[in-house]
Amino acid sequence: MRVTLSDAARRHIALFEDVTDATAVDCLFDDTNDRICFLVTAGEIADAIGPDGQTVEKVEQRLGRQVTLVENADTPEAFVANALAPAAVYNVTISENRDTVAYAEVDRADRGVAIGADGRRIETARRLAKRHFDIDDIELA
Known part of the structure; x- marks a missing residue:
């Protein structure tokens, strides 16, 4: 399926990719709980998390939101x-x-x-x- 991203989603993905050097293909916002979820390209989740979670923590600090990561899959x-x-x-x-x-x-x-x-x-x-x-x-x- 083809997913359409909002401008806000594209901006958040660009920031995520800049900080993590991992590729995100989607992002979901949960404004009620101030959270965001990134769908990360298969095989790049370790890069997105970073050693001891340091990389994803940097993303959280930059966004001021709690970040959840999900790894993409083919099936x-x-x-x-x-x-x-x-x-x-x-x-x-x-x-x-x-x-x-x-x-x-x-x-x-x-x-x-x-x-x-x-x-x-x-x-x-x-x-x-x-x-x-x-x-x-x-x-x-």
């Missing part, structure tokens, strides 16, 4: 697993009935991690999956 299954990280996702199955739903098998101990505080992680995963793979929902199995 919808890998994408959903990456979006729920650091939760241990064992398997993702895509079901296409009336709606397209991704069922993610998550370790019982990591369900809270996959959901995130106030449901933020899974909601971000849902928004990204919809934008990039036209997945209508993500459910934890």
Whole structure:
């Protein structure tokens, strides 16, 4: 799918790439919690994080927001697993009935991690999956 970026998203991605030397392909804003999520090109997440998280901390300081990073993937299954990280996702199955739903098998101990505080992680995963793979929902199995 082709994702259209707002001017604000393009400006934030440019700053992110300038600080991290990693490539971001999308960014989502969560203004209610003053957070921003960058979708980072596959294989570049380590560069974006930096040693001991120092690089992503620089981005947070420059933006004045908490930053979340998600690594891009070629398949919808890998994408959903990456979006729920650091939760241990064992398997993702895509079901296409009336709606397209991704069922993610998550370790019982990591369900809270996959959901995130106030449901933020899974909601971000849902928004990204919809934008990039036209997945209508993500459910934890």
